[in-house]
Every structure is written in structure tokens, then in C-alpha cells.
Amino acid sequence: MAPARTRADRPLTPAAQRVLDVAGDLFYRRGINTVGMELVAEQAGVTKKTIYDRFGSKEALVVAYLRARDARWRQWVTDAVDAEDDPVRRILATFDALAEWTDRENERGCAMVNACAELADPDHPGRAAARDQKEWLRGRYLELAAELGAADPARLADTLLILHEGAVVGRSVAELPGAIATARDAAARLLAAEG
């Protein structure tokens, strides 16, 4: 995973890294709009000036937060998929990866979905970051569907993505603790019918 960078595309200074870590935690747990830059600065042991010197704006910090989190997530899923050989098990590994991910991270659902909810402006670059993550996962599913030799790889990829996203919402909003297992199970049945 390439290290995160700021506006001038230079590696993060130590203080900037602390800011990004703190912002990631606060934005996710309390919401982007309800967390002020003053709080981020205080929690990171940094002045607001430093944040604005390194990131330029709150919007840019939000985007950096989403990109960094996305990078972590992609690595997490990639590692889980790469640990398996069988095409079916590689696909199902994404659901296991999600289960473990949501076990350690808290019960606040998908950061990208939450960001889209908070960033109403359709041109906000944070929305593009969220879309990119979903597009990436769909692309992974598309590759895996091709590996499997699915009759309609695109349809299968879309369906898997929908099950994946639905599981996250089912768990966090509908408060179904077994949502991810249920989605995995449905995916397994669809794959059995496919192959």
C-alpha cells in the first residue's frame, strides 16, 4: 500500500500523519459534518494552522481520510482473496473479510456510504472516492466471476456487490447481527447455481 500523501503529493509529515489518523477516527465515529477542525487539531496535538498548512481545507482532509481508509480496505480484501485458490472460496472470502473488518471497526456501517449521506453536493470529491471504492470492488468481483467461468459475469458481479453492501446496511441500520453470514450464504447458493 502506497503511503498517503497531501496536496503537493509529498509524503506526510509526522504531524500530518497524526492529523489523518485522528481525523479518520473522528470522522468515522462522529460523522464528518459534526466534527470541527478545532477538535481534530486538539485531538492530534496540533494547531489548526498546521492542519491547514498540510491539507489546505477541510474538504481535502475529508478526501484524504476516505482515500486512506479505502486503501486499507482494498489491501484487507486483496489479502483475504489471495489466501484462497478455489474461485468460489475466493469470492466468499470477501464476505469473510467484511465480517472480520466490521468486527474490529465499530458498528457505524460503511464509511463511504456514510460520507455520501453527509456530502450532499454531488460534485464533492469525497463522493467520487466513495464511488471509486465500490467500482473497485465490483471490478474485483468481475475478475473473480470470470475466473469462475460464470455464464453472466457482469450480472454476478453486480449481485455480489449488492449482497455485500446490503449486508453492511443490514447489520448497522437494521441491526441484524447475522447479516453478513446471511449474505455470504446467499452468495454461496447463487454461486452453486452458477457453476
Add this chain to the structure above:
Amino acid sequence: MAPARTRADRPLTPAAQRVLDVAGDLFYRRGINTVGMELVAEQAGVTKKTIYDRFGSKEALVVAYLRARDARWRQWVTDAVDAEDDPVRRILATFDALAEWTDRENERGCAMVNACAELADPDHPGRAAARDQKEWLRGRYLELAAELGAADPARLADTLLILHEGAVVGRSVAELPGAIATARDAAARLLAAEG
């Protein structure tokens, strides 16, 4: 559908109804946290005093917004389901209802999911409103699964709910225009395997 009510559980005054309509539109399109009471008052042609006299607080207005929207949604789904006779078609009618709903309402996803993203406090009554909606839909699916004579109605209901929620996210965040059709299709295949 019972008319919405405010804190003293009395029917809404004309101005209060206007406030609720305007708030519903603004909260959904621009987000709850980014819309101030001053803007709601202005758009409704009402003073802030009137809003606070009728609703008591922003939190209460938010809850009234979510409850009213939920009531509309439940009626919409109920009507669609009631129009069909065959158990399978009754289930699939919920996806058709969703497709029509999201066609008229804009591309901002599920108001309940968005509200959960914005209301970080787990004890915020708005979160309970969101959970109640999902619980209701799951209950409907459970009834329909029983009608169908499914082998495992609970599992089927959970799976349908997951497909349903995943479709909304797939369409709004991942920007897959065919997400709802894909989810409906997956549901149809699972139902065929079930029955």
C-alpha cells in the same frame, strides 16, 4: 395512513404541516446536519418561533420527518404488495415498488440509512425510527416467506432485506443504474430455488 402529529400528539396545524413538508425535502436532499432551522423556517414561510412552538426542537423535527417519510414508504409498499396475489409476485412487487419510489424521489439513497450516517449518537431517536423501518420491512418479508411456504422463512426474509438495502446503496453510491433490477432478479432466482 394516520396523519402526522407533533409533541402533544395533536393534529398538525397548517403551518406545522408546511414546516414538515419543507423539512422533509431539505433534510433529504441536503442532509440533516447541514440544514439549519432558519432555512427551514424561511422556506416554509414561517418564523423559527413557530417551528419551536410546534415541534419543540430540531431533534423532534428530524424524528417527525423520518416517521412521516417512513409512513409514506410503508403505504407505498403495502399497496404494491396488495395488488398481487401470487406469493412470489407479492415479494417481487416490493422491488418494483422500490424502483418506482427511487425513480420519483431523487438519487440520494435511503433517507433512513442517511439519517443513521448523520446521527452518530446511538441513542438519537432518529436511529430508532430508521431501525423500525427496516424491522417492519423484514416483518413483511417474513409474512410473505411464510405465505410462500419457504423452508427457512427467517433466512429468506433476511436475505430479501439485504438484497433490498444493497440495491439502494448500489444505485446511489456505486452508481449502478440497474441495481434494483439486478436485486429483483437475484431474489427471483432465490425464490425459484426455495419454492
Add this chain to the structure above:
DNA sequence: CCACCACTATACCGAACGGTGTGGTTATGC
């Protein structure tokens, strides 16, 4: 007639928001 209700208009509150400017300290590297 008068009390009551719904409502308008306006001014105000303390707090927090995102963002900027000044000035000073420390550490690294040429």
C-alpha cells in the same frame, strides 16, 4: 367582549464553525 390560539416580525444569545495572520522555536541538511 374577550380569551385564546396560531402566527408574524425582529432582535438577540452564547457557542461553534471554517479559515487566516503573526510571531517564535526547533531540527535537518547543504
Add this chain to the structure above:
DNA sequence: GCATAACCACACCGTTCGGTATAGTGGTGG
């Protein structure tokens, strides 16, 4: 030896936030 980068502390900007207070208007029902 000296510039530069990275950081600190702190004061300040205008704006907006949720919420309150005051004063007054029009209509309805007892």
C-alpha cells in the same frame, strides 16, 4: 553558518448554528 521546513501558541475574522425573548396581529369560539 544559515536557510528552510515543520511545528508551536494565540489572537482574530465573519458567519452560522440551535434556541429564546419580546411585541404585536388576525381569527375563532364561548
